[in-house]
């Protein structure tokens with residue numbers, strides 16, 4: 001993955017800021033969805049196991065519904081998780097080029113694990129259905145008079161399906177946990193410049209306070225997103241899910257409320273802690289501002305959930321969904337501000353490298369001279385009075401410059417401070433150049449005169465630079 005950092009192209013400060021904004025938009029969709037996916041898969045697996053053991057069909061149905069909702073179709077995880085996670089690899093590669101930060105590698109492996117996780121969870125989701133079909137078919141065969149032709153095979157096949165069904169659920173969850181850890185820590189490492197050098201292996205992540213706090217903050221957000229998601233999709237959206245009796249509604253509501261309460265109580269603690277551990281270079285007024293807004297929204301979410309608890313009106317669920325969504329937007333913005341502040345110095349450094357690279361490219365293509373362009377100064381100031389091969393108000397350069405051969409410093413001194421030379425000409429007015437500008441115009445004159453002599457260039461013709 002370090003290869004990516006070497007392939008990263010130099011960028012201007014503007015590009016740098018665009019990247020930070022894109023990074024913000026990515027985290028706005030990625031973290032809440034990833035949290036919801038994680039929460040739903042774990043709960044689905046848990047209740048599936050429980051339901052299968054207790055032969056409780058309602059629990060397995062709930063487990064099935066959960067995974068169905070969060071992996072509704074292929075576009076949902078693709079656009080809300082895979083594409084954002086993939087793009088973040090390139091963003092970190094651009095932002096952190098020429099540093100030792102391991103964020104790019106973390107984001108890269110995070111993406112690969114996420115891909116495996118989502119494929120496995122899809123397998124888990126589809127075998128749910130297959131399992132149901134096989135079960136029904138088995139029952140059908142058993143009911144037939146002519147004995148059990150094929151019942152054994154179906155039973156074996158059904159058992160195998162159940163085994164691989166649970167196995168893919170397990171694999172999916174393990175990979176999803178690992179992927180979330182890597183993705184969250186790639187951001188945590190980026191947001192704190194002292195981590196760029198200090199954290200050089202995956203193991204170091206486990207003992208870094210700010211990585212751990214962010215992982216816990218993500219876990220709290222995941223619980224909240226899952227709780228609110230469950231309330232919304234089971235009880236509020238389009239009048240709630242069909243076929244739920246009052247016992248099931250009560251079960252869903254109690255589960256969701258527990259998740260939300262746990263999340264809303266712990267989130268503020270982690271938000272505050274995550275700010276406390278940041279170094280001064282990552283902090284700023286807007287960071288505190290966004291954090292404060294997020295905390296207020298978390299409080300409002302808690303209030304909506306409480307209101308729903310007291311009288312079950314779906315509109316309270318809706319407002320809880322919106323406030324929590326906006327809260328998580330502010331939490332993402334908060335992270336991005338931290339990343340932005342952390343990478344300020346880096347941005348300036350990269351912008352400098354960008355200028356150097358642009359100059360190199362230009363001079364390679366013969367578009368302009370390197371550094372503060374001498375040619376621009378000539379065209380802008382000197383050409384009013386000087387040409388190379390004809391006298392104008394001042395003498396032709398080809399007549400006066402030969403005496404400066406090998407004495408560049410003297411020529412620079414004259415340009416900075418012209419003194420009376422030739423009685424045939426009026427004195428040259430001071431052009432008010434800075435030393436660096438005088439240096440570059442003089443280099444340009446000498447260089448160009450060299451090639452004028454060598455090739456007798458016609459006036460106005462562009463001279464290829466060496």
Ligand code: HEC
Pocket residue numbers: 377378381382383384385386393394395400414415419420421422423425426427428429431433441
């Ligand atoms: C307003 C007209 C004017 C402008 C603009 C002007 N010059 Fe001159 N320059 C003159 C004149 C007139 C002389 C002759 C002065 C003399 O011989 O005393 C001169 C002389 C020179 C000489 C010859 C000095 C010598 O030792 O004989 C150099 C070199 C020179 N200029 C460079 C420049 C450069 C470089 C610029 C642009 C940054 C520039 N000039 C802009 C009018 C101008």
